[in-house]
Amino acid sequence: MPADQPYWQKLRKSVEKIAIDYNYQRIDLPILEFTELFERGTGESTDIVDKEMFKFKTRGKEDVCLRPEGTPSVVRAYLQHGMRSWPKPVKLSYSGPMYRYDRPQEGRYREFFQFGFEAIGEQDAILDAQMIQMAMQIFRKLKIKNVSLHLNSIGCNECRPSYNKLLISYLNNRKKSLCMDCKRRLKTNPLRVLDCKEEKCTQVVSQAPQTVDHLCDDCKSHFTSLLEYLDEIEIPYSLRPQLVRGLDYYTKTVFEFFAKDDEGAQAALGGGGRYDYLVEKLGGPNTPAVGFACGMDRLINVMKKNDINPYYPPKPKIYLAQLGDTAKKKSLKIFEELEKSGIMVAESFGRGNLRTQLSQANKLKAEIVLIIGQREALDGTVILKDMNSGGQETMPFNKTIKEVKKRLKKNAEMAKKLALQQAKKKDKQRKKSGNRKKKK
Ligand SMILES: [Zn+2]
Ligand SMILES: [Zn+2]
Numbered sequence: 001m002p003a004d005q006p007y008w009q010k011l012r013k014s015v016e017k018i019a020i021d022y023n024y025q026r027i028d029l030p031i032l033e034f035t036e037l038f039e040r041g042t043g044e045s046t047d048i049v050d051k052e053m054f055k056f057k058t059r060g061k062e063d064v065c066l067r068p069e070g071t072p073s074v075v076r077a078y079l080q081h082g083m084r085s086w087p088k089p090v091k092l093s094y095s096g097p098m099y100r101y102d103r104p105q106e107g108r109y110r111e112f113f114q115f116g117f118e119a120i121g122e123q124d125a126i127l128d129a130q131m132i133q134m135a136m137q138i139f140r141k142l143k144i145k146n147v148s149l150h151l152n153s154i155g156c157n158e159c160r161p162s163y164n165k166l167l168i169s170y171l172n173n174r175k176k177s178l179c180m181d182c183k184r185r186l187k188t189n190p191l192r193v194l195d196c197k198e199e200k201c202t203q204v205v206s207q208a209p210q211t212v213d214h215l216c217d218d219c220k221s222h223f224t225s226l227l228e229y230l231d232e233i234e235i236p237y238s239l240r241p242q243l244v245r246g247l248d249y250y251t252k253t254v255f256e257f258f259a260k261d262d263e264g265a266q267a268a269l270g271g272g273g274r275y276d277y278l279v280e281k282l283g284g285p286n287t288p289a290v291g292f293a294c295g296m297d298r299l300i301n302v303m304k305k306n307d308i309n310p311y312y313p314p315k316p317k318i319y320l321a322q323l324g325d326t327a328k329k330k331s332l333k334i335f336e337e338l339e340k341s342g343i344m345v346a347e348s349f350g351r352g353n354l355r356t357q358l359s360q361a362n363k364l365k366a367e368i369v370l371i372i373g374q375r376e377a378l379d380g381t382v383i384l385k386d387m388n389s390g391g392q393e394t395m396p397f398n399k400t401i402k403e404v405k406k407r408l409k410k411n412a413e414m415a416k417k418l419a420l421q422q423a424k425k426k427d428k429q430r431k432k433s434g435n436r437k438k439k440k
Pocket of ligand 1: 155156157158159160215216217218219220
C-alpha cells in the first residue's frame, strides 16, 4: 500500500547499492516455472515442494507452478543462457514475489517478496564470507540492530552418507518420540529431523550426533577458513548444530539471520548457504555455488518496529492553480513545460475554485503558487505568488521557469542558514547549562 512504499523504497535502494558495490548483476526471473525445476532443485521431500507449492496444469497439460524461491531459477537461467562461459564466479542478484501455499501469519504471506544474491563457479570459503558480509551490510544500511548470525556446516557427498547412517541409527532408537512428519523424514531426508520445530523432536535432536563432528577434511578446512574470514571482518556468529535449512541442495555452509526485538522475540530475516551440486543436478557440469535470500516483508516489519526512517521522495514546492475555462485548457501544457525543465509541480486541476486551490497549496506547504486566470491565459503571462512573503507579481510565462528556480534556490539557502543558526543557538544553550552544572 502507498503508506508502506517509503519502506520498500528504502529497502530496494539499499539492496541495489550493495549489488552494485559488490558487482552483482541483476537478473529478472519468471514467476511461472516448470514444476520439475523445483522438484529436482529444491527437492521433492522438502516442505516447500511437498506441501507449499502453487502448482497446476496449463491448457497444454504442462506442469507449472508459481516460483516458491529463486535459486533453482537462477541456476536454470545460468545453464540456459550460456553463463557457463562467463568469467567465474558469475554474480547475480534478484528480487521479486515468491509464492507458498502456507497458513498466512504476520509477516508471512502466500505471496511474499524476497531478494537474493548468488555466486556461481567458486568454491573458496571467502565467497561464503562475502555473502554474509553483504547481508550484514544491508541490515546495517537499514539500521536493523541486534542481528545474529546462526551458522553450521552440513558436509558434502563425501562425508554426509556416513553421518546420515549415524543419525538414522540414533533416531531409529528413539523413533517413538518423534512427530509424524519426522517419522517420514527419517526415510526421505533424515537431516531435516534436526530442524523440526516440534517440542518432542527438538528434545530428541539435542543429543543427536552433530554434522560438524563428522566432516571430511575438505569440509572441515572449508568451514574453518569461513570462520577465520568472519573473525577478520568482525562478524560474530553462533554455531548451531541443528541448523540444516530444509532444502535439498545445501552442502557445507548453511546460515540464517535473526533480529531480536525489545521483547527478546526472534524474527528470521533470511539465510542461505553453499549448493555445490545444484548446477550438476539441473543438467550442468560440476560447479560450486553459494547464495542467500532475505524476506522483504519481514525486513519491513522489523524496520517499522524499530522506528527506522524510511525513504521519502522529494515533494513539489510549486503549486499550479488555474481559474476559468481558457486557463484550465492551458494548464496541462504549462505543467508539462515545468516538468520538462526539472521543476516538480503539484496541482488539483479538477477544482475550479481559486480559494480551494490556494488552501490545497497551503496544505502541501508549497513555496510558490503559479496562478493562471482568464487574462493571463490570453496574454501568455502567469501570476507568481510567493507563499512566504505573500507578495505576488505578473510576468510572461517564458520568464517564470528561470524566476521560479531562482526563488527556490534562495529559499533553500535561507532555510539552510536558519537551520545553522538554530543549531548554533542550541549549542550555546547546551554549553551554558553545562557551565552552570560545573559551577554547582
Ligand atoms: Zn565433506
Ligand atoms: Zn518432528
